[in-house]
Amino acid sequence: MPGETVLLLGESGSGKSTLLSLICGTVSASAGSVTVAGTPSSDLSGGARDRFRAEQIGMIFQQFNLLPFGSVLDNILLPLRFAPSRRGRVADPRAEARSLCGALGLPDLLTEKAAALSVGQQQRVAVARAMIGRPPIIIADEPTSALDETSQSAFLDLLFAQVRAHGTTLLMVSHDPRLGARFDRVVAMKDIAHIERQAA
Amino acid sequence: MILRLAIGSLGARVLTVAMTVLAIALSVMLFLGVEKVRTGAKASFADTISGTDLIVGARSGSVQLLLYSVFRIGNATNNVTWQSYQDIAARPEVDWIVPISLGDSHRQFRVMGTTVEFFDRYRYRQGRGLEVAEGAVMADLFDTVIGADVAATLGYTTGDPIIVAHGIASFAEHKDQPFRVSGILEKTGTPVDRTVIVSMEAIEAIHVDWRNGAQIPGQSTPVDVIRRMDLTPKAVTAALVGVESPLQTFALQRAINEYPEEPLLAILPGVALQELWAIVGIAETALLGVSAMVVVTALIGMMATIFSSLNERRREMAIFRAMGARPTTIMGLLVLEAVLTAAVGALIGMLLLYLGLFVAQPMIDNAFGLWLPIEAPTLRELWVLLGVVAAGAIVSLVPAVRAYRLSLADGMMVRT
Numbered sequence: 001m002p003g004e005t006v007l008l009l010g011e012s013g014s015g016k017s018t019l020l021s022l023i024c025g026t027v028s029a030s031a032g033s034v035t036v037a038g039t040p041s042s043d044l045s046g047g048a049r050d051r052f053r054a055e056q057i058g059m060i061f062q063q064f065n066l067l068p069f070g071s072v073l074d075n076i077l078l079p080l081r082f083a084p085s086r087r088g089r090v091a092d093p094r095a096e097a098r099s100l101c102g103a104l105g106l107p108d109l110l111t112e113k114a115a116a117l118s119v120g121q122q123q124r125v126a127v128a129r130a131m132i133g134r135p136p137i138i139i140a141d142e143p144t145s146a147l148d149e150t151s152q153s154a155f156l157d158l159l160f161a162q163v164r165a166h167g168t169t170l171l172m173v174s175h176d177p178r179l180g181a182r183f184d185r186v187v188a189m190k191d192i193a194h195i196e197r198q199a200a
Numbered sequence: 201m202i203l204r205l206a207i208g209s210l211g212a213r214v215l216t217v218a219m220t221v222l223a224i225a226l227s228v229m230l231f232l233g234v235e236k237v238r239t240g241a242k243a244s245f246a247d248t249i250s251g252t253d254l255i256v257g258a259r260s261g262s263v264q265l266l267l268y269s270v271f272r273i274g275n276a277t278n279n280v281t282w283q284s285y286q287d288i289a290a291r292p293e294v295d296w297i298v299p300i301s302l303g304d305s306h307r308q309f310r311v312m313g314t315t316v317e318f319f320d321r322y323r324y325r326q327g328r329g330l331e332v333a334e335g336a337v338m339a340d341l342f343d344t345v346i347g348a349d350v351a352a353t354l355g356y357t358t359g360d361p362i363i364v365a366h367g368i369a370s371f372a373e374h375k376d377q378p379f380r381v382s383g384i385l386e387k388t389g390t391p392v393d394r395t396v397i398v399s400m401e402a403i404e405a406i407h408v409d410w411r412n413g414a415q416i417p418g419q420s421t422p423v424d425v426i427r428r429m430d431l432t433p434k435a436v437t438a439a440l441v442g443v444e445s446p447l448q449t450f451a452l453q454r455a456i457n458e459y460p461e462e463p464l465l466a467i468l469p470g471v472a473l474q475e476l477w478a479i480v481g482i483a484e485t486a487l488l489g490v491s492a493m494v495v496v497t498a499l500i501g502m503m504a505t506i507f508s509s510l511n512e513r514r515r516e517m518a519i520f521r522a523m524g525a526r527p528t529t530i531m532g533l534l535v536l537e538a539v540l541t542a543a544v545g546a547l548i549g550m551l552l553l554y555l556g557l558f559v560a561q562p563m564i565d566n567a568f569g570l571w572l573p574i575e576a577p578t579l580r581e582l583w584v585l586l587g588v589v590a591a592g593a594i595v596s597l598v599p600a601v602r603a604y605r606l607s608l609a610d611g612m613m614v615r616t
């Protein structure tokens with residue numbers, strides 16, 4: 001559902017990363033179909049899936065999110081380079097990047113090299129990069145795993161504030177069931193596997 | 201922004217990139233340097249003699265005549281009689297004529313008999329004349345003017361005595377008729393630097409007591425007696441000729457080649473130099489080939505560097521892919537980086553070459569008589585630079601294709 005926040009729970013090796021890759025279109029389904037935001041992405045060509053991902057999905061990794069040699073601004077603006085529609089939604093990319101950084105509690109670091117930031121700052125820059133151009137979906141792959149507990153909570157507060165402010169759908173992957181209370185819906189990988197077995 | 205990120209990515213690996221740039225720069229400098237030396241040597245070679253319309257000698261080959269008359273290499277098959285020389289000198293087409301008499305030597309240097317007009321008529325490097333650095337041209341029968349290399353090698357100064365040996369590499373010396381160094385010429389970068397110049401009459405004078413290549417036993421004519429003798433030459437080895445009008449050059453050449461009294465050969469120095477260059481130029485072409493291989497080696501080094509960095513850059517590629525970059529974009533990024541590396545290397549190579557030329561130009565001229573002009577890059581050199589960049593792009597396609605495949609396989613998740 002648009003604007004819904006979903007937590008995907010699963011242990012290591014349960015197929016979370018493969019599922020994310022299927023949703024993002026970087027791997028093709030060997031059987032069945034994948035539909036994302038109403039678009040049957042598995043029917044698209046490789047190039048069209050890349051374009052779809054650039055336009056529709058903002059991505060946050062668990063760590064090593066940023067290009068270390070790029071500035072904060074370079075990293076935040078990177079998705080716009082591959083997504084003309086997202087770029088069209090941003091009148092002034094630099095001002096938008098500064099506004100997102102402000103909202104995420106980052107000081108004015110736009111010209112800093114990404115490698116010079118702390119891990120927590122890098123994750124918030126990754127959120128700004130995912131949010132720029134207001135893509136309808138944000139996918140976060142265990143974004144808090146590299147943060148301590150206090151930072152985790154603060155990071156999630158900021159992330160949720162952003163997705164709610166923009167009506168963005170959030171799909172977050174984690175192996176921590178305690179986070180479930182924050183989300184509209186929790187899906188466990190083992191349940192998906194159970195459904196698949198039943199379908200078979 | 202992609203260009204800035206490519207530059208940033210290169211900057212993140214500054215040490216290895218700098219080494220690659222240096223390798224390309226040095227190879228480009230070597231290649232362009234060889235090219236500069238090649239064209240400079242060709243120009244210097246062609247400028248060994250200028251302003252002379254014809255060289256006349258006994259009939260042989262044009263290259264052979266050029267070699268012994270200008271480069272002092274080898275020997276004439278025969279001499280030209282003094283009568284024939286005078287017949288040519290008397291022709292209306294002839295503006296000036298300078299005789300050359302070769303055959304004797306001093307240490308490892310050839311001795312050349314000529315007239316003082318040689319110093320006015322001999323031109324090299326697009327019309328430059330001979331200059332006397334020290335002393336003066338021959339005023340006395342036993343005066344000699346020596347080239348710059350002769351003076352430097354043998355440590356001669358004006359006033360020093362010189363004993364001429366009979367023939368080349370001979371132990372028989374004309375020690376009864378010693379010469380005195382009256383002048384030393386400025387360095388020219390031509391065979392004149394390695395020549396001991398005496399008058400035509402002096403050549404006759406030192407051979408007064410010689411018949412058929414050997415000294416007449418027991419005969420030693422005193423110098424003051426020789427001075428009173430008629431020393432008109434009986435023959436010359438060759439002659440440099442200037443014509444009244446360039447239009448008459450071919451007519452005079454034909455007339456000399458068809459001279460009925462004895463078989464003669466008249467050659468156009470420029471044409472003979474071109475023929476000679478076609479022979480010796482092969483070595484320089486080989487040198488150019490070797491330096492081109494050095495450039496190729498440097499580019500292959502760059503390819504290896506890109507290859508070795510691919511694994512550590514898989515996370516970077518995954519980020520690009522997650523942002524929506526196609527695998528072809530990743531491939532293009534690597535090619536762009538290679539093009540930047542090759543372009544910077546090529547430009548630095550060019551700068552190093554000009555810096556080297558600026559420093560070494562006078563030293564090369566002084567040591568080898570090779571004048572390498574410092575001029576704006578030629579179109580050919582710019583094509584070479586462009587070729588290096590294009591070759592850099594081509595060799596980078598190999599790791600770029602590997603990166604393409606890796607980014608397709610990895611997607612957003614790096615599997616190690």
